Amino acid sequence: AYEAALAAAQDDAERCRAWLGLAAVKRITDDLDGALADLQLAKAAATRLQLTAEAALAHFLHGNVLFPRGDIEGCLREHEQALALARQAGAAEIEAEALGGLGDAEFMRGRMLTALDRFRRCVEVAKRGGFGRVEVANRGLVALMRWYAGDTKGGLDEALASIEAAARVGHHRAETVAHMSAYTCRYSLTDLAGAAMHVESALALSRQLGTKRFEGQSLIFRAELHRLAGRRAAAFEDMNQAFAIIAEKGLAFMKPPLLAMVAVASNDRATREKCLAEGEALLATNSMGHNDNLFRMEAMEACLGGEDWDGAERHAMVMEEFSRHEPSPLTRFFVARGRALAGHGRGRRDAALNAQLEGLIADGERFGYRMALPAMQKALDGVPAE
Structure with a gap:
């Protein structure tokens, strides 16, 4: 439909709106290069014709294209511009969308509590405007x-x-x-x-x-x-299919948590170490908050399962450092859990560690992190790890 609209466009304003429509569709189907090409044309036309609402939408869509590519600063910049232009144009719907985009950007930066605030504000503006x-x-x-x-x-x-x-x-x-x-x-x-x-x-x-x-x-x-x-x-069949999709679509940001899952599932120390090293190398060049946290959580699990206490403590330290600007209940919990279980693995059996494990179990139940509790309960009960 948008291709037909582009072909039938009588002026640059109509062409601008058609390019925006095409970019939106291409983003959904993960044709990110095609979406970017359309957005460059739309932005140029909107700027030239002083179409403020259309410019706001172009910046919003550009931010959404940069999100799956892991371009945190670009995503944040585009959505901030979209929000300012939307408010200037009195375009409440695009304002709501831009707030959601800023939630995405904060999510990418690992600032989950700020992201929650942005997404909630987005939903409020959208609900108010219908x-x-x-x-x-x-x-x-x-x-x-x-x-x-x-x-x-x-x-x-x-x-x-x-x-x-x-x-x-x-x-x-x-x-x-x-x-x-x-x-x-x-x-x-x-x-x-x-x-x-x-x-x-x-x-x-x-x-x-x-x-x-x-x-x-x-x-x-x-x-x-x-x-x-x-x-x-x-499990490995699904993992291999996911690896194939990542390679086909250039979705490298998704790979680290998957590599950590392979490390957890593997019984081979060399495979585990290789997967974790590759995941860390990818995070060093293309880090997204959610995937960084998921990788560290799985990496700690893999190290604990392989009795690599140093490795578990190192991943806990990196997770803590990554979230230092805005620690969340989840990051605090899993950092403390990783350290406590590593200490137990080293042979600690003191009252302070037992009290910490009991406190973490209570926190995990309150937060709804029940999947993480059995290993700590086994440590308290003196049951050998599986």
Whole structure:
């Protein structure tokens, strides 16, 4: 439709709007280079013709294209410009979208509590203006940020409401995101049957949309469920499919958590060390907050499983350093857990460590991080690690 609109355009203003439409579609299908090319044309036309609302939309879409590429500063810059221009133009819908984009940028920087605030403000502006599709597009991200903030049960409720609302208005991309957030919350709460239901829905929707990034993420989630159920062959099959998608689409930012998952699943020390080293090398050049945190969480798990106490403590230290500007309940919890279990692995059995483990178990239950509790309970009970 937008190609037809471009062909039929009578002037540069109409062409600008057609380029914006084409860029939006290409972003959804992960044709990021094509989207960028259209946005350059749209930006030039909007600037030349002083189309402030269209310029705001162009900057918003540009920020969204930079997000999956891991360009944190670019993403933040584009969404800040979009917000300023939207307010200048009195374009409330684009203002809401730009606030959501700023949430994405803070998410990339690992500042999850600030991201939660931005996403909530986005949803408020969208709800006030009656912009239903913008509202549902961001509610699933509010849900994920609530998990980081130690409100997993609240995050799940938010995700379920978002799934229902997105399905009602036919916003399948938002529905996919909400299913992935619901998966994360149910997994964290150890509701693995519920988590599996959400991951299958996310996988089906991502394939229907042709969104390879979401398909790859869904496969990674499903691989973890297979691993926990002892289905190693199925787990590695899904991991290999995810690796293929990452290579095909140039989605390098997704690779570190997947490499860490392979390290957890592997019984071979050399494979574990190779995967973790490769993941760290990638993070050094292309770090995104969520993936950095997921990598460190899985890396600590891999090191603890392999009795590499130094490695577990090092990953805890790096995770703490990465989140130092804005530590969240999740990062504080997993850093402390990694250190406590490494200390126990070294042979510590003192009252102070036991008290720390008991406190972490209570915190984990309160935050909804139940998946992380059994190892600490076994340490307290004196049960050998599996």
